[in-house]
Amino acid sequence: MGFWDFIWFMFSFVMFAAYLILLFLVIRDIFADSLRPGWVKALWILGVLLFPLLGCLAYIMFYGQQMAIRQSARQDVAREDMAEYVRRTANTSPAEQIAAGKKLLDEGTITGDEFQMLKARALR
Numbered sequence: 001m002g003f004w005d006f007i008w009f010m011f012s013f014v015m016f017a018a019y020l021i022l023l024f025l026v027i028r029d030i031f032a033d034s035l036r037p038g039w040v041k042a043l044w045i046l047g048v049l050l051f052p053l054l055g056c057l058a059y060i061m062f063y064g065q066q067m068a069i070r071q072s073a074r075q076d077v078a079r080e081d082m083a084e085y086v087r088r089t090a091n092t093s094p095a096e097q098i099a100a101g102k103k104l105l106d107e108g109t110i111t112g113d114e115f116q117m118l119k120a121r122a123l124r
Helices: 003-032 038-050 052-090 094-107 112-123
Strands: none
Touching (some): 003 038, 038 052, 094 112
16 A cells, blocks of 8 residues: 555545544434424435435535534533532532541541541631
């Protein structure tokens, strides 16, 4: 295999990977859109499977902006879920944190120095 054959192979591989990513993004978005009726989804899937590159490009041209809006909404929901989880799990008072540290100290799980460090951190 010559140098240019290798370059062509690498270029082809990258383009195929980009095509697969685009294909999966389009298919995921087709199924994620709850406002579109099922028969329209079926037509888009059929179009994407029969004419892969043309179908994906047509879908991006017609629904690209809506795709971005739906993705942004999914990210906002995920971010809010994560923030809510952090608020629920980290919402302890300094007294509760010190009590938990004292319990660990009494059980012998942590040393006295580690307890002092936890106590100082809780009081900050």
